[in-house]
Amino acid sequence: MSRFERVRGRLRRAYENGRESVREARSHPADLPEEARVASPAAPGPVAAPSATVVGVEQPAALHNSTSSRDDADVPHALRIASAWSWRLIVIGVVTWALLRIVGTISVVIIPLAVALLLSALLAPAVGWLLRARFPRSAATAVVLVGGLAAVIGTMTLVVNEFIQGVPELSEKSSQGVRQIQDWLKTGPLHLSDSQLDRYINEAQGWINGNTERFTSGALSTAATLAELLTGTILVLFATFFFLRDGNRIWRFLVGLLPVAARWKVDDAGRASWATLGAYVRATVLVAFIDAVGIGIGLVAFDIPFAFPLAALVFLGAFIPIVGATLSGVVAVLIALVDSGPAIALAILAVVIGVQQLEGHVLQPLIMGRAVAIHPLAVIIGIAAGVVLAGITGAVVAVPLIAVLNTAVRRLAARTVPETPPDAVVVASQAP
Template sequence: MSRFEALRGRLRRAYESGRDSARAGRVDPDHAPGEAGVASPSSPGPVAPAAATVVGVEPPAVMHATTTSRDDVEVPHALRIAGAWSWRLIVVGIVTWALLKIIGTISIVIIPLAVALLLSALLAPAVGWLLHARLPRSLATGVVMVAGLVAVIGTLTLVVNEFIQGVPELSEKSSQGVRQIQDWLKTGPLHLSDSQLNRYIDEAQGWINGNTSKFTSGALSTAATLAEVLTGTVLVLFATFFFLRDGNRIWRFLVRLLPVKARWKVDDAGRASWATLGAYVRATVLVAFIDAVGIGIFLVIFHVPFAFPLAALVFLGAFIPIVGATLSGVVAVLVALVDSGPVTALIILGAVIGVQQVEGHVLQPLIMGRAVAIHPLAVIIGIAAGVVLAGIAGALVAVPLIAVLNTAVRRLAARTVPDTPPDAVVVASQAP
């Protein structure tokens, strides 16, 4: 009986094994080509080989990994790439245009904040020195702000006093210069007659009288401009104070608004950009001071009036690289021409050109360094764009903005992992 039961068990196992193999063959999608499947509810009919072609049915379209329809497959690859770039550039252009419109609308706020950032970058080392001397942060910031205001007000007072004292003498010499020009027009190569000179003078006076309304409207708008200047000045003072006192906390607050994975990268780029801005501003101040001293020495040697105001003008103009000091130097040349004649004017012009050459080939590379080195073409384009968008203030802010963006983009594009911030708290995970 036991042998019979053992034989029966082996037969049942062989039957079940064969049945499972048959079922697996009917539902296996990877069966050999040319084998027809057995009809079942899950496989209703013979399965055609993978390479078989069904008559009357269009073969499926070959799809590219980057396409979603047959139309995209038929479009040339170069045209698809160009189209993808085009719509993305259009979106970037629209966003940039919107940002420029917003900045133009609130320029009365943006420009003072930009100037406050420049002043903060210039005065931050002084605040740091006072902090190392164990002064409270608010007191150190206040001392630096007061000292800066005293220096600016004192300089402006000296410039205004010297200008007021020299205006009568300069106006008299200007009249003499105008008469000399009239005599040259009569006796020079043009040989103009008195009637022609009078006609030209009458035309100039008629043009001035015809545009009196424009001058009046401009004078009326000057009151609004003066109010904007006063408002901007107050905003610059307050923003500079808080940037110097709470700049680090403000930056950390802004960084915390970003996703966690982007915080360290943005923090690293922001601090590198701030270092670049500080280096740029301090180097620009030093270069401007050297330009003003160099041109001012020649003005004093040749007894050109307004030597100190003209040197101060050169100092301010040097904050606009390449073109600022040159334009302010032209004013000094014109004053020398009116006061001392063409020979002195040519000497002052040579001094201005020489100082500019020393600045461009010695001072800029030596003082600025490679950290804030910008190609001259980028400088010219940035200044032109700044003048178009925001006038003189735009020209003043354009170059430091380019320097900061240059550093920020380079740090963000770098593949290196930024260093751990000094105030970061690293929490070790517990062992399982």
Template structure:
């Protein structure tokens, strides 16, 4: 057989095989409907498609996109939403309660660290100036920290010396003021008699005697916390030194503990929060200085005793917005009332109110700007919560903490992609 005949035979067999496969496919297609119509135990019958309507069957229950079962569909939509909000709020409340308990347990560490952060934000520009002047980092930090500590100690020394020198004179004038008040109670609109005044004074003395134990226990508690105050002060100094020297390294170490996908976002929010904290602290110091100088000038003009200590008290009180400045100004008014009478006290009160209005409507919006603008209601609530949790220190830390959290939450919630850090190494992948 020649090669041509062999090729012809192969083509013929391939053609016959193709025709046979086509015939078998047609037969299977014709027999499929007949098999589908026959009901067997294994195949009870045809199944209606999902969109078909079955005559005599009850209508299906309406299912919401948020439901996962028939039980969920039977619950009203508003009740399901309320329940979802409720259990989430319960979880958030439990976590917040646990955090507060933890902070309360280790407050002897948390409070000094918070104060150290405030001092670091205040002193960081001075360290930066010395670093640009070619100072070693450790030396620059030590110079700034020692200089700040010397300024604080010197101010306290001047305040204490002036207070000690003026106490005898103020005590005499206080006695005169008490006698004037007694005369006014007798000759004024109340017309109290000597027996009534004696009765009220005896009741006040009895109240003091009944609460002597409470005052003594409070003094004992204060003496017992002296060691904690000393420990906290040392911790503040050490923490401030290392925050100023190694703050950037410490922050990078903390960011590296997070997942890679969240590092840039958290780093951007943290650096923005630090900038907000620095702006808040520096603006608060400037505003407090202006308040102290303004009220101190009026105290000096009217020859009010303790002018410098009262100005220093106004300076410290201004670090607690709204509340602190009002209380420190009230002390100045009381001293003016005891020393120089009601007319001078009213003038000092007008000066205090004028300075507070200048601070609230001009200085804070102009100096702090929109970066650290906080609603007054949030300030009051934050101060109240800080007083309840940590006393005066809590009131001091509450407002900057709110400002920092406000900036951090806004940055984290923003949909923009943060800028690439200058020291980042970007590795481009090559196409296969």
């Protein structure tokens, strides 16, 4: 038994002994001395005379006949309640707006930390398994992090190599597709002439030439974005390492900064939220893998180019629920249309729809369960808000953030009795 468990046991016994003493004193008030008895409805104390002044008792406030008091009395009760809620909501809105502005200002730091939390929730079970196998904590964290990084780099290498090898063939087939579209525009319902087609093509080329400067500035901003991406990646790696190695110690330190009365509930809500985040991330990875395998098999069966890169795109898109899977499926259908024509594209579309229906009606309810169940409307609104605030990263982080907040608010609002006395929570927060 560790030192912390012994201290916790002593505090628990002292806490139970104190509660038992209070119960016995309340059940046998006759055993108490006269001066120690407390007045209660069953045994009321002495009653003071109406004209006496009782020390420690607040006298009732006198009623004022001022105009403002009469006006307040004339205001309907419902309107007073609505006004009270209104100013509170205004304060909450202002504070939320200020927090969003602050987060937007330091988003270069906030976004990598959020990604590091997601990765930590995903990799924490692997670190725990190595710790149970008698690995040192730092070594276990390093092994898991390096292994995950190697898997990501290897996958990206395969995707890039296959993409580079398939670009010439796809470019040739896309040129054939453009010529087929031109022939259809001439012979189809539109019956466009050669002069009209040439005019439209010249207008498109003129638009591209006129926006060259915008594209150039976009390339420069892309270079700055790549620098920020490199900085964020380094921060993600460092933060993930320390979250995995010292996450419990960091959390105990943060809980120890709170008032004693709030520590137990905050600690309970935080650990429940962390469990929800871990369940969400692991379930999302499993669902994304099944989606990628299903659509990848369909692409290979119909001999569509870039089958592996498209499967990787489906895997990444599944981290944005509902929207991501749809967009990645559209990309697969477009490539099938350019490469093999409309019939094969319709077949790929049927495969994508079938996999998405399997995900929505079987995989997510079965794998995620009720622990991270979120209404689809909340998912759509959260993704839209995340895109507006932080782009693609915001869309990825929005849904797990909603799941964590949902769990935290429910646990904080629950009226539960702590299983351990508050003093034990204080000792736990100060334990090494």
